[in-house]
Amino acid sequence: MSGTSHAAVDAELSRAIDKLAAAGCPDPRSDAEQLIAAALRLDRGERQEHGRNDLTPPVLDLLSGWFDRRAAREPVEYIVRRCQFRDLHLRIDHRARVPRTESGTLVEAALTLPEGARVHDVGTGCGAIALATKAERPDLVVTGSDIAPDAIGLARENAVRLHLDVRFAVASGLPDGTYDLVVANLPYQDSHTSAVPSVPEDDHQPSVSQLGGCDGLEVIRDFLVKVSPGVMVALKHAPSQAEAISALLRDPRPIGPSSGPARFTLGQTPE
Structure with a gap:
């Protein structure tokens, strides 16, 4: 060539x-x-x-x-070092998983909150959900966290470039604070079952953002048991995990598109 x-x-x-x-x-x-x-x-x-x-x-x-x-089979987004999530053009690279379009459902959950509500995005990755929430509802107090320092570095870069006031922190689980809604796009894949079929592109993305433990729900369970009772949480999961996720929450209900199997569940952490 x-x-x-x-x-x-x-x-x-x-x-x-x-x-x-x-x-x-x-x-x-x-x-x-x-x-x-x-x-x-x-x-x-x-x-x-x-x-x-x-x-x-x-x-x-x-x-x-x-x-x-x-x-x-490296994702196109990594190659060109950018991606689009809702109305935002974000920088993306191998420090974080490429955000998926359907994860916008977690943004939609936050948009229903009253003025001045506090939203925290756990497992924020490149910051897509938190930044989109702040862009569409500037009145909300939005924060985000991730266990991976590299991902937080990328999220902060995106916040600065987009001039969005979202604070990001490196943390395992939910940082101390009071929140009206916690959205969590945590790992839910299980390498030992077909609950979430893998694709070759997954091999290029951080494993810490994908593998959720022995049955795919270990990371989510560990997260929920450490959250104070009564906190409103919106979770993304595989369709086959909807029933198991509902059992972990109080007053659970599916959110997102009404057609097709549930991919998102909203509920409160149990007493």
């Missing part, structure tokens, strides 16, 4: 799609378009308008490496 002087964007896109499809990427066209747009410093829609432009050798070299990394 480095010896190529010029190549049409559309031709490069076609080659990339073939390469990523052969590697088993679920959506090779979308991946290729995102990578090419990022290399050209365009948004994805603008790439369509530059389909006949030539790529310079340095850009071709960059893309060659990026396509190899994606073919090895």
Whole structure:
């Protein structure tokens, strides 16, 4: 690739799609378009308008490496070092797991709170849930924590870049304080069962943010028993874990989309 002087964007896109499809990427066209747009410093829609432009050798070299990394199933977000969560554009890298779109349900839970309510995000990772909550409800007092110092460093970088007043701390479990709602996107995967099917992209993400213990719920159980009674908690979990999660809470109820199996449960920590 480095010896190529010029190549049409559309031709490069076609080659990339073939390469990523052969590697088993679920959506090779979308991946290729995102990578090419990022290399050209365009948004994805603008790439369509530059389909006949030539790529310079340095850009071709960059893309060659990026396509190899994606073919090895590294998440696109890590490759381009950014991701979108709700209306926020966040920096992301291997310090934290790539936030999933459906985790916005935890933001929605916080948006129903009265003015000035206090929200804490446990297992905040890159800060996506906490920062989106603050961006959409500036009146809320939002904080976040994570057991991984590297993840907290990334969350703080995102807060500074986005000019959002969210304080992040390194902590195991829930830091001391009084909260109206605690949202928790804690690890719930179990490497010994198929409760949460793994994908190759998981191999590139921090294991501390994925593996939840022997049955996938060990981390969540340990978290809940250390939280004071009566605290309102919103948890993300696998669909097959909904019944077990409900048994750990008082007055539990599913939240989020009404169709499909429950992925999120809201309830109070038991007395």
